[in-house]
Amino acid sequence: MVDPPTAKRLVQVIHDNLPAPVGERRPVHTIGIGVNGRFVASEVARSYCIAEHFDGEPVDVSIRFSNGLGGLEQHDGWSDVRGMAVRFHLKNGTGSDLIATTLGEFFVRNVDDFFKFSDTAKREPFRRRHWLLKILDFLQLKIPQRNPYPGETQAIDAGALRYANQHRFSQLGIFQVGLIGAPASYARASYHAVHTFWVTAPDGVRRPVRFYWQPVAGVRNIKPTPEPCEKYLFDELKKRLKRWPARFMLMMTIGEEGDTLDDCTKPWPGTRLRIAMGTLTLTEIPEGEDQATAGERISFNPCRLAPGIEPSNDPILKARLGAYEVSREMRGGCPFKWRADNA
Amino acid sequence: MPDNEGLxxxxxxxLPETAFFKFVAARILTPLWAWWTPVKPLPGGPHPSFQHGDNVQCMMNLIMPLKDKSPVGRAHAAMAISQHKDAIFAGLNNVGTVHFARFVIVGDNICMFSVYDGDFTNYIRDFIATIGEVFDAVxxxxxxxxxxxxxDKNVEAFIQWVHERDLYQVPDTPTDFLRDQERLNGDKAVAPVNDDLTLLPxxxxxxLRANAxxxxxxxxxxxxxxxxxxxxxxxGLGW
Amino acid sequence: MFDLSDLQGNVLRGYKDKPYVRYLILEIADRVVARRWLAAAISGRDHDVPQITSGDWGKAKPRTCFNIGLTYEGLRALGTPGSSLAMFPNEFIEGITARALKLGDVGASAPDTWPSPFNEPKRIHLIATIYAENVAQLDQVQQRALDRNALTLLGMREGNNFDGDFVHFGYRDNIMQPRFEGIHDPERHADGQPLAPLGTVLLGHPTNLEGLQWRVPQPTQLGHNGTFNAFRVLKQDVVGFENYLDQAASDLLTHPKVDEVLPPGGELKVCEVFEIEPPSRHAALREVVAAYLCGRWRDGTPLALSADMPDANVDRAKFDYDESSRCPYGAHIRRCNPRGGHIVQRVANNSRRLVRRGVPYGPAYKRDKSGDAGKTEPERGLLGNFIGASLGAQFEAMSCDWLNLGLQDPRITGSNDPITGTNDPATSWFDLPLKSGGTIRLRGLPEFVSTRGGAYTFLPSLSAIRYLGSLTA
Known part of the structure; x- marks a missing residue:
């Protein structure tokens, strides 16, 4: 946990780097949509974790899909990280949250790194690279800087690259962001909750784990074009859910001796035990005022966890506990019970 | 149309999609840069690790060019395998650590692909002991x-020879490939460094020129x- | 019978009556002088230089023993021809620090954390070992060894055997060594294991893997009858080990199936054997846990023969493992040497055996229950030598597949050796087998043993030392 002033500073730094104030909206992942669903744990889930939503009884779930960019403009077709925040509703009225993005790892290890990254990766004027320089890049067998999207005059790309060139731990995350593309649907992307959590099994054994969602329909990106469609993801999801429910598998990887438990810049290899924990079915998209509640006023926190799941010592995860609350207060987001007695 | 885009x-x-540029990149730029910024071949086989998940279901990918590059040569290779099928299967059962093993002929190469548990040298050494004759034939x-x-009279040299022909396993993440290159050059730095990520391609x-x-x-x-x-x-299959 | 006079004595002998052992970690100061020193050390005449103890003592037992091992860098420094050097096995050429991942030398055991002189592995050329009856003798031999400025002393390590062959952690050690075909060995009696082919421990002889022979570096006099040694400085966390026994015993005490590992009333016998006053079930369970982790009760009784009680009357050496054995599959001695037991790599049974020579360092630990938690303990551990004709096929194969990975039995795969493994309490586990089938799983084992230094050395025959001493290039 970071102290309250640091939590405030973390959020402020993000606000300061926005193209325009967002008012009482989220400073990142500003544009999003709330969806209802159900989660059914697999038959083995309960043997790894005693948390209520893994006991096999179907659980109501609130999901918010979002674009990663901060700002009120919607650019669905831009290459961008997408978010999938999930709340499992527990019987006593509390919830257990799982916040994931399409990026498989984060690009800073701790709060200090984050402030330094924010110093380096500031919004800068972003212009098309001159064709002569591009030819020079090609001759060096380099990737030239991407072209700006129509209307895109500022970006943090150059600063992020500068940061990556100085910090090897950040290179994977920043490189992957560059390749991430735009999903054909929110229901056709994989989402990773990059941090390590500890889950407790019925026999008391605690295991370090990482969670991710995989779309049953498969991962699919749209073909990149110079002038991408600005708005399609919400409608696509509405249409999709009218035809049939969309599903995600919740996968859980178990860490072993020697794995990084508190560094979310380092993904675990595919050689670790992988457990299918259950299936999430997206059922409907609330309309009107219900959508405002489900998409906007709802507030998540990666450290809001059912008994049986605990956060690791990952400093970024710990910082998010406070920062998400600060951000929620700043935008007047709906507080959500941390405990059944709401104390 | 993006505002300032010209002809x-x-x-x-x-340009990168044109036949001309592809030719220039492959025939001129690549050899030029290979000469100017030489790259060492990366060693084959699984990445060394002490972690147990990394030490089960390891991959071996051997590509071995046949001496006789003709249908006759390929037939000899096919015969060598089929004649020894019993020996190979008995050996695999008794070495006890092999999930899958396949022989494949691809363009005048005999390839052996297998998935095995544990240390590579132990795997090959146990194999030499059980089916050395088959190895000799192939x-x-x-x-x-x-x-x-x-x-069986050249154990160390044979294991080394096989290891040298085992393919480099490109890591699952693009930047870990850079870490492999750095490790080969004894560079363990994390930060601050002065890299150029745009050079990754x-x-x-x-x-891939050094490890074809x-x-x-x-x-x-x-x-x-x-x-x-x-x-x-x-x-319930017994072990 | 094989002629032992060409071997260095420590290969096949334990020098049991010389409890004081000192290792001199040396760098060759001058190639020419060092060659002369080697020649003098086997001359049998020049007693200004300590004489290398051979495997044949003749009539008079020496009062002190002196043996040497050379690293790859050492052979190079002596001017061994490149064509000979290239015939040494890879693992020896690369050296022990390059093999850290195979050996589990990571984290607190990683070579880049090793203290001097092991932090500069390339400077380590020669490790000389002095065995003596007292420290004065050690000093005297050391002085003679260093007298001629052939060698620079980079550092030393010293230990001495405790009474009754006990080692840190309180186990009785020195019970077993392989017995070899063609070697007369009056000290040992049959242990039920097949005689090891001589190639297990000497280059140029048949090995346990049918038809396989290791490469003998040429010329023959250099490689033949030579062998390799993994010298390891292994720090032991004695307090951590005793604390873990406390914790595990407390957990077991309330386990519903505890009677299967310690029958009701059994604590009296266990406490009597180990002279524990007053006897208690908790104290006895500590001994039970210690026994299961090792595969032997701390008095040396093998669990394979007596799982319920330590028993001074059973043969400590002669036993085997079968499916009914109550020795855990993951117990330390069973991992190191599964004997004739069923293992996954069937062809490897008996093929990874080693000659072990170890001596404890640091003062013997006396458990003090008064609770002096804050006290800093002196470093304790084992100076270990693991000798075999192929480091790769024996020491490393045992370390990576059997000790670290537990590949030999599906019931232990994925767990580390409970005593020497690189364990992390968050994920470690160890199963105690029960008579009724089933197991009790212990968790939270920390790393009890960490590596603080080491080197791969070649133990040349006397002919080889003569050859090296006569090099001129």
Missing amino acids: MDRFVDR VGLVEGGEKVIPC RKMVLQ NVSLGSGYRAYPGYSVAQVRKQL
Whole structure:
């Protein structure tokens, strides 16, 4: 946990780097949509974790899909990280949250790194690279800087690259962001909750784990074009859910001796035990005022966890506990019970 | 239309797709950069690790060019395998750590692909002990193989020879490939460094020039973390 | 019978009556002088230089023993021809620090954390070992060894055997060594294991893997009858080990199936054997846990023969493992040497055996229950030598597949050796087998043993030392 002033500073730094104030909206992942669903744990889930939503009884779930960019403009077709925040509703009225993005790892290890990254990766004027320089890049067998999207005059790309060139731990995350593309649907992307959590099994054994969602329909990106469609993801999801429910598998990887438990810049290899924990079915998209509640006023926190799941010592995860609350207060987001007695 | 896009911009953006540029990149730029910024071949086989998940279901990908590059030579290789089928299967059962093993002929190469548990040298050494004769028959048909047979009298040289022909396994994440290159050069820095991430494509091109055949990623596993014997025991097949 | 006079004595002998052992870690100061020193050390005449103890003592037992091992860098420094050097096995050429991942030397054991002189592995050329009856003798031999400025002393390590062959952690050690074909060995009696082929421990002889022979570096006099040694400085966390026994015993005490590992009333016998006053079930369970982790009760009784009670009357050496054995599959001694037991790599049974020579360092630990938690303990551990004709096929194969990975039995795969493994309490586990089938799983084992130094050395025959001493290039 970071102290309250640091939590405030973390959020402020993000606000300061926005193209325009967002008012009482989220400073990142500003544009999003709330969806209802159900989660059914697999038959083995309960043997790894005693948390209520893994006991096999179907659980109501609130999901918010979002674009990663901060700002009120919607650019669905831009290459961008997408978010999938999930709340499992527990019987006593509390919830257990799982916040994931399409990026498989984060690009800073701790709060200090984050402030330094924010110093380096500031919004800068972003212009098309001159064709002569591009030819020079090609001759060096380099990737030239991407072209700006129509209307895109500022970006943090150059600063992020500068940061990556100085910090090897950040290179994977920043490189992957560059390749991430735009999903054909929110229901056709994989989402990773990059941090390590500890889950407790019925026999008391605690295991370090990482969670991710995989779309049953498969991962699919749209073909990149110079002038991408600005708005399609919400409608696509509405249409999709009218035809049939969309599903995600919740996968859980178990860490072993020697794995990084508190560094979310380092993904675990595919050689670790992988457990299918259950299936999430997206059922409907609330309309009107219900959508405002489900998409906007709802507030998540990666450290809001059912008994049986605990956060690791990952400093970024710990910082998010406070920062998400600060951000929620700043935008007047709906507080959500941390405990059944709401104390 | 993006505001300031001109004719030359559009032309240059499409340049990499043109036959001309592809020719220049492959025939001129790649050799030039390989000469100017040389790259060492990366060693084959699984990445060294002490962690147990990394030490089960390891991959071996051997590509061995046949001496006789003709249908007759390929037929000899096919015969060498089929004649020894019993020996190979008995050996695999008794070495006890092999999930899958396949022989494949691809364009005048005999390839051996297998998934095994534990240390590579132990795996090959146990194999030499059980089916050394088969190795001799196959390796005798391969370029340079005569130096290391009979394998049971050249154990260390044979293991080294096989290791040198085992394909480099490109890591699953693009930047870990950079870490492999750095490690080979004794560079362990994390930060601050002065890298140029936009050079990744060139580094990959030059590495694939140094290691022409590679395994892409460490491969998918449906049930990672389990040894042959664990799977067989769980399924009631005996081990 | 094989002629032992060409071997260095420590290969096949334990020098049991010389409890004081000192290792001199040396760098060759001058190639020419060092060659002369080697020649003098086997001359049998020049007693200004300590004489290398051979495997044949003749009539008079020496009062002190002196043996040497050379690293790859050492052979190079002596001017061994490149064509000979290239015939040494890879693992020896690369050296022990390059093999850290195979050996589990990571984290607190990683070579880049090793203290001097092991932090500069390339400077380590020669490790000389002095065995004596007292420290004065050690000093005297050391002085003679260093007298001629052939060698620079980079550092030393010293230990001495405790009474009754006990080692840190309180186990009785020195019970077993392989017995070899063609070697007369009056000290040992049959242990039920097949005689090891001589190639297990000497280059140029048949090995346990049918038809396989290791490469003998040429010329023959250099490689033949030579062998390799993994010298390891292994720090032991004695307090951590005793604390873990406390914790595990407390957990077991309330386990519903505890009677299967310690029958009701059994604590009296266990406490009597180990002279524990007053006897208690908790104290006895500590001994039970210690026994299961090792595969032997701390008095040396093998669990394979007596799982319920330590028993001074059973043969400590002669036993085997079968499916009914109550020795845990993951117990330390069973991992190191599964004997004739069923293992996954069937062809490897008996093929990874080693000659072990170890001596404890640091003062013997006396458990003090008064609770002096804050006290800093002196470093304790084992100076270990693991000798075999192929480091790769024996020491490393045992370390990576059997000790670290547990590949030999699906019931232990994925767990580390409970005593020497690189364990992390968050994920470690160890199963105690029960008579009724089933197991009790212990968790939370920390790393009890960490590596603080080491080197791969070649133990040349006397002919080889003569050859090295006569090099001129």
